[in-house]
Amino acid sequence: MPELPEVETIKNVLTPIVVGNKITKIDVYRAKTIEGDANEFVEELVNERFLSVSRIGKYLIFHLTNDKVILSHLRMEGKYYEFFENESDSKYAKVVFHFDNGKKLCYDDSRCFGILKLSCEKEYKKEEMISKLGPEPFDVKDINEIYRKLQRVKKPIKTTLLDQTIMTGLGNIYVDETLYASHIHPLTPANLVNKEEVELIIKSSKEILKIAIEMGGSTIKSYHPGKDIDGNFQTRIKIYGKEGEICPTCKHAYRFIKVGGRGTTFCPVCQRKKGAPHNIGLTGKIASGKSTILEIYKKLGAATLSSDAIVSDLYQKEEVVSLIEKTLKIKFPTIIVDKDVLRNHLIINPKDKKKLERVVHPLVEKEIVNFLETEKNPIRVVEVPLLFEAKLDHYFDSIVVVDIDKDVQRKRLEERNGNKAILLEEINKTNKIDENKNKATYLIKNNDNLNQLEKEIKKTLIEVKGLLK
Ligand SMILES: [Zn+2]
Structure with missing residues (x-):
């Protein structure tokens, strides 16, 4: 959408094209582009001559003889094109002004949001669209x-x-x-x-x-x-x-x-968000220590929420359980989602992972939104392992990405899961952390030094608290 500087430029380009020319004929190909009576628009303007073009906000204002005025707002795609009479109109011409100099001006609008309106010198500033505008x-x-x-x-x-x-x-x-x-x-x-x-x-x-x-x-x-x-x-x-x-x-x-x-x-650091809460999205690779970091944030006084905890809660809910059973065409042995059964199913049917996400992600999102809307603590930290994949990053003022060296990650996975390590690494491949690292406000390396980790977390909080003052 053209903004003020673009409209100012268009005004400057149009001025020499229109000024001095008399309108000999107007073709209206889309009457709705004219705000008001299209016939009156044509009758009133034919035989008038352009005197000048001005601009208020994003409105172009054409001044013509006999105090006639045309107001024009281009909205999304409105454009003006000048042609010789023997050339064809522009592709999306909606209104064409023919001049006495052998040329024509097409008002072109592929999306039809723009408008033209007839007014007069005495009234145009009082038209609602103009009068409601504040000063530039x-x-x-x-x-x-x-x-x-x-x-x-x-x-x-x-x-x-x-x-x-x-x-x-x-x-x-x-x-x-x-x-x-x-x-x-x-x-x-x-x-x-x-x-x-x-x-x-x-x-x-x-x-x-x-x-x-x-x-x-x-x-x-x-x-x-x-x-x-x-x-x-x-x-x-x-x-x-x-x-x-x-x-x-x-x-x-x-x-x-x-x-x-x-x-x-x-910029989450240079642009201060006053009086409003600061929401931190916490994400990172599997076994990078996200939950440890979430605990540290909690200890330091932030309100925290874990998406894993939300998912665990959801897996206990009857309606969610039956929805997952129906979507994946499986049956759990008990009335809750059996994570082992689910995991095994996804190994055999990797394509079902997306289906499961389509069920679970919106429910998790709803819980996160509810938390961010109701929590009284001004600093909130939400751990979301699939922050970027689930497109939830836009809820957060700043983003903490936890990174980990590959060998440390492997060691932790082996300690935690025994022979499932290989499987979990497979899962890790779908985790888009590396390609989204550049979006991190804070990139924290967690290679098993708890003191260092606490120090870094504190630093992020001090910075965030400073922003809220
Ligand atoms: Zn900055």
Whole structure:
């Protein structure tokens, strides 16, 4: 979706294309693209001449003779293409403006979310879509006013800024960039953002938007400002879409979560999450000592939850037992899930592992969500062996990955399981820890030195507690 800098670039590209031209004819191929009466749109605009193009937030505003105005919002895929009259229209042309200079302008929209609306000079700023927009960062005159408005909002700051009513101009890319530059965690409730931080948000967003506009925006899949023009801001993006890359300031990996349904990248250490709990996801290879580490976290005062314990509980529940029996077409000797029977079945039918996961993972997820929503302790640690496979990593502010040397792991497995060691190593092959190591906020090596381990765990807690202040 084009954001403010992209729309500003489109405005600059369109201005010389339209200004001075008279509309001789308008073809409307999709009436719904016009907000309001499509016939009136055509009748009112034919014979008018373009005077200028301006922009408010992500709205393009075409000013025409006789005080006529066209408001245009591109949404996801809206684009403008200029052609000579003897060329064909663009592939997804929805509205085509024919000019008196032998050219035409196609409004193209493959996904049909964009709109065009007829208005006039006196009224367009009062149209609801425009009047509800807050000031752009460049136009904020009174920081206190923004601060006071944020004070009334308990939603996360990212969601609040995306909403455009308190301040307009920051979409998904630039809000992630701005919050990173301002050291504010995207989930921080808006009312906990203090005045200095509001100043920082405005200052950073101005700088970021200014650079982005100078560079012609970022070239993203759905956006092209014009023929042969590419934005170059993507080379300056610091955090958006860079999950797993290392933050140059703190050397920890960037995290990816969903905030209000929007993909969000942030630095779990540099961006402070105030007033909100800090959730740590703990994962690692088999026999890496995850449960020992979970115990240490508990001893040090964090609330803890083990997915293995959740699974054990689930395996005692009648409805879960019968669901697993039905799904895998097996029968347990008793009314609980017999882990040995289950394991043997999975060795013979390895494909059933996925089926079992489809039953168990959502139930585990439900328990984890319930724990994170109801737990009063501000620091919570959840041990999830298949954190990445089950795609549960987005619930956590930081991630602790426990690593172990191969020979130590083998020794522990042999001690624990005797001849099952080989089997367990097989299981280990499906564990995606190595390929996800780069997503770890803290990578902890556990090669049997308990003191060292405690020290490292303490360090993570001190850092996390510092973030909550
Ligand atoms: Zn950082």
